[in-house]
Amino acid sequence: MPLWGMVIDLDKCTGCQACVVACKAENDVPFSSPELSAAGRKMSWMEVITEIEGEFPDVRMRYIPRPCMHCDRPPCTKVCPTKATYRSWENGIVGQIYPRCIGCRYCMNNCPYTVKYFNFFAPEWPDEMKECLNPEVSLRPKGVVEKCTFCDHRLIRAKEQARAEGRELQDGEYMPACAAVCPTRAIEFGDLEDPTSRVARARESARAFRLMEELGVEPKVYYLREGEWYGGSKA
Amino acid sequence: MAVPRPSAGDMVLIAPTQRGGKWFFLTVCALLGVVGFAVYAWLTQLQVGLGVTGMNRPVVWGFYITNFVFFIGISHAGTLISAILRLCNAEWRRPITRCAEVITVVVLFIGVGNVVMDLGRPDRVLFVLKHGHLRSPLLWDVMSVTTYLICSSIYLYLPLIPDIAILRDHGSKRRWLYRVLALGWQGTERQRRVLEILIGIMAVIVIPVAVSVHTVVSWVFGMTVQPMWHSTIFGPYFVCGAIFSGIAALIITMAVLRRAYGLHEYLKPIHFNYLGILLLVMTLLWFYFTFAEHLTTYYGGDPHHMAVFWEKVTGRYAAFFWAMVVTCFVIPMAILSRAKTRTVAGTVVASASVTVGMWLERFTIVVPTLVNPRLPYERGFYAPTWVEWALMAGCFAAFALAYVIFSKLFPIISVWEVEEGREAGFEEALERIKGYLPPAESAAKP
Numbered sequence: 001m002p003l004w005g006m007v008i009d010l011d012k013c014t015g016c017q018a019c020v021v022a023c024k025a026e027n028d029v030p031f032s033s034p035e036l037s038a039a040g041r042k043m044s045w046m047e048v049i050t051e052i053e054g055e056f057p058d059v060r061m062r063y064i065p066r067p068c069m070h071c072d073r074p075p076c077t078k079v080c081p082t083k084a085t086y087r088s089w090e091n092g093i094v095g096q097i098y099p100r101c102i103g104c105r106y107c108m109n110n111c112p113y114t115v116k117y118f119n120f121f122a123p124e125w126p127d128e129m130k131e132c133l134n135p136e137v138s139l140r141p142k143g144v145v146e147k148c149t150f151c152d153h154r155l156i157r158a159k160e161q162a163r164a165e166g167r168e169l170q171d172g173e174y175m176p177a178c179a180a181v182c183p184t185r186a187i188e189f190g191d192l193e194d195p196t197s198r199v200a201r202a203r204e205s206a207r208a209f210r211l212m213e214e215l216g217v218e219p220k221v222y223y224l225r226e227g228e229w230y231g232g233s234k235a
Numbered sequence: 236m237a238v239p240r241p242s243a244g245d246m247v248l249i250a251p252t253q254r255g256g257k258w259f260f261l262t263v264c265a266l267l268g269v270v271g272f273a274v275y276a277w278l279t280q281l282q283v284g285l286g287v288t289g290m291n292r293p294v295v296w297g298f299y300i301t302n303f304v305f306f307i308g309i310s311h312a313g314t315l316i317s318a319i320l321r322l323c324n325a326e327w328r329r330p331i332t333r334c335a336e337v338i339t340v341v342v343l344f345i346g347v348g349n350v351v352m353d354l355g356r357p358d359r360v361l362f363v364l365k366h367g368h369l370r371s372p373l374l375w376d377v378m379s380v381t382t383y384l385i386c387s388s389i390y391l392y393l394p395l396i397p398d399i400a401i402l403r404d405h406g407s408k409r410r411w412l413y414r415v416l417a418l419g420w421q422g423t424e425r426q427r428r429v430l431e432i433l434i435g436i437m438a439v440i441v442i443p444v445a446v447s448v449h450t451v452v453s454w455v456f457g458m459t460v461q462p463m464w465h466s467t468i469f470g471p472y473f474v475c476g477a478i479f480s481g482i483a484a485l486i487i488t489m490a491v492l493r494r495a496y497g498l499h500e501y502l503k504p505i506h507f508n509y510l511g512i513l514l515l516v517m518t519l520l521w522f523y524f525t526f527a528e529h530l531t532t533y534y535g536g537d538p539h540h541m542a543v544f545w546e547k548v549t550g551r552y553a554a555f556f557w558a559m560v561v562t563c564f565v566i567p568m569a570i571l572s573r574a575k576t577r578t579v580a581g582t583v584v585a586s587a588s589v590t591v592g593m594w595l596e597r598f599t600i601v602v603p604t605l606v607n608p609r610l611p612y613e614r615g616f617y618a619p620t621w622v623e624w625a626l627m628a629g630c631f632a633a634f635a636l637a638y639v640i641f642s643k644l645f646p647i648i649s650v651w652e653v654e655e656g657r658e659a660g661f662e663e664a665l666e667r668i669k670g671y672l673p674p675a676e677s678a679a680k681p
Contacts (some may be wrong), residue, residue, distance in 0.1 A: 040291025040615050049612045066612075075460050081373040083367040084358075103285075103355020103360050105295040106373055112458040112609040114293050120353065124367055142284040143355025166586035212609060 002169075003072075003092040005192040005220035006179065007202040008065050009190075011227065012186035015063035018176035018233065019187065022164045023067075026177035030123040043117045045148035046178050046220050065187065067147035067178065068115040069211065069219030070094045075180060076107035078118065084213050085145070089185055108145060112215055116147045126188040143185060151176035171197045192220060237404035238397070238422045241650050244500070246385030248646045249398075253406055258495075259643060266636040269572070273629020276479030276622045277352060285355055287622045294605040294617040297298050298627055298680075299353035303593030304597045305480070306346035306630065307380065307452050314387040315445040316513075318438040325508055326664055329656045333649045334492060335485050336391040341637045342484075343384045345630050353627055359637045372458045375451045383441075390437040393430060396420050397651040409644070419498045437447075438678040449477040456600065463532060463604050472524040479517040479563075480593035483586035486510050488638070490583045492647055501648050504579055511582040514589065515571035519581040542607040551616065552603045555595050 023029065023046040032042040049064040074094050077085050084101040085095050096116075115200070122142040133139070136153040140146045158174040171190050179189040185210040190199035202208075207225040241249070280287050290297045313335035320328035351357050363377050402422035403413035420426060453473035456464040466472075486507060493502040529548075532540050547556045566588040570576045604616050641647070 016543050040294070041286060042292075051612070060552065064612075066610075079373065081368055081371040081377070082362045083368040084362075084366075100359075100362060101356065102359045104350075104353065104373060105355070106371070108292070108295045109461060109605065112460055114608045114610050114613040117293060118292060119284065120290070121284040141356075145355075197448075215609075217460075232521055 001090065001092075001193065002191040003193045003220065004174075005070070005092075005152075005199055005203075005222065006067065006176075007188040007222045007224060009186045009188070009224040010062070011065065011203070011207075011224065012050075012184040013065060014184055015050065015061065016047055016183065016184075017048055018183060019065055019182050020044055020048055020176040022046075023148070024179065024180035025132075025147070026134055027171050028123075028139055030125060031144075041120045043119075044148075045115075045117070045146075064223070065178070066113070066115065066211075067115050067176075067221060068094060068150075069217075069221045070148075070150060070221060071084050072218035073216065075110045075112065075113070075215075075217055079106045081106065085147075088152075091152075091155070092151050093155075094147070095147060095149055095152065098138060098140050098144050103143040103145065105145060110159050111170045112212055112217065113219075116145050118145050169179055178202070190207045191230070240403055240405050240419065241654065245650050245653065247497065248501070248648050248650050249402060251643055252370060252402060252646060259639070262639055263322050263495060263636065266639070267634045269459050269632035270629050272635060273626050273632070276625035276629070278350070280622055280626075282356070284367075285621060289594065289617055289619045291615055291617070293496065293608045293613050294602060294615045296353070296601055296605060297617050298619045299349045299622040300552065301594070302627055302630055303346050303349040303353070303596045304452055304473075304601070305594050306342045306349065306634075308449065308480045308593060308597070310339045310383070310387075310481065310485045311445055311449060311474075311477040312485040314383075314390055314441045315339075315478065316485065317483065318390070318441045318445075321434070321438045322442075325664075326656060326660050326666070327506060329483070329652045330498075330648045331489060331506060331510075332652070333391075333394065334488055335655035336394075337638060337641050337647070338481075338484060338488060340384070340391050341634055341641070343387065344382065345379060345563075345634055347384075348633075358429045362549070371449065371452045376455060379444070379451045381447045383444050386437065386441050386444050386660045390441050392432075393434050393437060394649055394652065395645060396430065397422060398646050398649060401650055402428055402645075409421060412644075439465065447472045447481045448473055452663070456604075457650050460609070461604050462537070462607065462609060463543040466528065467526050468524065468531075472528060475517065475520050475524055476593055476596060479514070479521050480590060482514045482517060486514065486582050486586040487590065490579060492642070493579075496642070496647070497514075498648060501563065501653065505580045506576050507579045508574075511571050511577040511585070514567060514582065514585060516570065516590070518567045522568075525560075525563075539607075540607050542559060542611075544603050546603040546604075546607055547599055548605070551606070552599055559592050559595035559599060562588040564592075567647035626681075 003211070024031070024044065029043050029045060033045075036042055046065060046067045049066050051062045051064070053060045053062060070093055072087070072092060072231060074087050077083075077087050077094065080086075081104065082100050082102055084097045085094065085107050086097070103118070105118055109210050110120060119142045119222075121142060136157070154176060155174045159169060162169045162173065172196065175189050179187040188199045188202045190197040192200055192203070194200055202224065203222045205224050205226055207226075208222050209225055210219045210222055241469075288297065317328065317332040321332065343471045351360055354360060363374060367374050367377075396418060397420055399413045400417040400422065403417045405411055406413065450470040450473065453469035457466055457469035487503050489510075492498055518577070529544070532544050548550055567585040570581045570585040600674060602617050607618065
């Protein structure tokens with residue numbers, strides 16, 4: 001059984017936000033305005049958290065791209081009263097069944113990484129955009145919770161392609177939109193169970209860490225600490 | 236054959252069921268107005284989405300969940316207190332059990348209503364049965380609240396039967412309704428015995444169910460990994476708070492009934508005094524729990540917990556927190572610890588203070604944690620909008636409305652139990668006191 005996971009190299013991340021835009025376009029996540037964002041109604045399955053360190057002139061910006069961690073022991077799926085959010089036993093991806101979600105938002109409360117989003121309003125797009133929505137993902141109505149799916153529709157497509165050609169799925173064949181678009185290849189993605197995959201090798205790095213590992217929720221998104229770029233001493 | 240007519244004095248208890256009156260009409264109209272406005276607010280919310288509330292990310296729970304916990308807490312007024320007093324054979328319970336039990340049944344509906352209002356998709360509420368997930372504390376809530384609602388409705392109905400029979404035989408209005416509801420009650424020896432056994436059984440069942448209900452409500456928070464929610468003390472802390480606010484609600488309701496229906500001879504200062512002492516005990520217990528909870532958090536010093544702790548103690552929600560300390564502890568303590576101020580007016584003031592304070596407690600449990608989630612980059616703030624205020628006002632109005640209507644349909648003080656107290660309770664209490672003591676002759680012997 002594959003276990004899909006991600007390794008994000010913070011040394012390589014330039015904070016360009018291409019992953020954020022690609023995610024929105026790929027998954028039909030509605031835009032938001034500065035007002036909505038300030039009111040806490042912004043939707044962004046992938047978010048680049050920025051942190052400013054130090055004071056002028058010695059200022060440093062740090063960027064941390066933050067998708068869903070796809071915990072192997074997810075606290076959000078435990079508390080769902082209707083099993084609308086689940087961890088797939090087939091591939092470890094944590095998903096959300098929109099037609100079954102009752103919108104109680106309990107899963108959002110129990111997510112230590114705050115990665116789940118609620119449809120406070122019915123989603124809206126500018127007219128020009130309506131023609132360009134991705135038909136491979138289902139649109140969410142108002143009142144349900146949604147989240148990063150590791151673009152699992154791409155997994156289905158890649159698997160079908162491989163089956164049609166009568167071969168196994170290759171490493172790197174299934175990539176979520178954020179990983180595929182990253183111009184510096186800061187985001188590696190693949191099967192953590194396969195020791196030869198790029199992602200499995202990347203997480204062996206001494207710089208590897210996971211957010212709030214101490215909670216024991218076993219997130220499948222790894223980060224590589226900044227260090228090499230700055231010479232290691234400053235990080 | 237008809238049940239015996241109640242004594243002339245007790246006719247005052249069934250009088251409200253026999254006449255309407257201008258004040259009744261005006262009260263109902265005013266309450267309906269508030270409920271109507273709340274319905275309008277809810278329709279707006281259904282139309283536009285939960286975006287019309289002040290909730291956001293990360294503060295995804297607000298007034299509705301606060302009110303849910305608050306109202307379920309109030310529900311512990313009735314059934315639990317009434318059951319304990321019945322089992323303890325406390326004679327002074329007789330005039331207050333019914334008005335307490337009605338509170339329970341009514342507020343349970345309102346508590347459940349708040350959860351439905353909170354859902355993004357209320358149309359899918361029955362999915363909790365169809366796709367129920369037993370690992371979710373919310374499903375535990377569904378089960379325990381449903382059980383509690385059923386048990387407390389039965390527990391309210393059973394002692395009501397003899398009184399319904401009185402209305403059937405000696406009232407002039409709605410006799411068809413009472414004929415059905417009285418279930419052929421004739422007050423025979425056998426019927427009385429069966430009723431007594433059933434009430435006894437229900438009183439025993441209702442206590443663990445009531446305790447489980449608020450424990451499970453607390454577990455909705457306690458089972459999560461969020462700072463200052465994930466606490467083992469929450470079960471007993473919530474049950475204590477529930478009984479605390481429940482007694483307060485009962486005292487206020489009793490005072491209103493006393494004034495509105497002229498029941499001064501039934502709900503006497505002694506009842507308020509006794510309930511005041513009970514409220515005082517709960518005040519101290521509440522303080523103990525609150526102190527233990529916050530000291531443990533502070534001493535442990537976990538940074539995630541401390542972020543919430545400071546938010547409550549000195550941060551943006553400090554006004555709510557300290558108002559809670561004053562209204563839940565300082566004011567009731569000052570009033571109730573002195574016999575001189577433990578009067579009807581005194582206990583009502585203390586109770587009003589506790590009711591406000593316990594609502595604030597629920598609010599300062601729900602919101603400050605959500606404002607400070609574990610991932611330190613997400614920060615939020617929560618302020619309710621007019622929709623949430625309207626729905627909250629609607630909840631209180633709906634409670635009052637249902638209560639007023641109940642008191643117009645059925646005697647709000649148990650007629651037969653008061654009578655029974657006069658006839659049999661007196662003798663029984665004397666016998667019991669004798670039973671506690673050694674006989675005078677044998678006590679003198681070595």
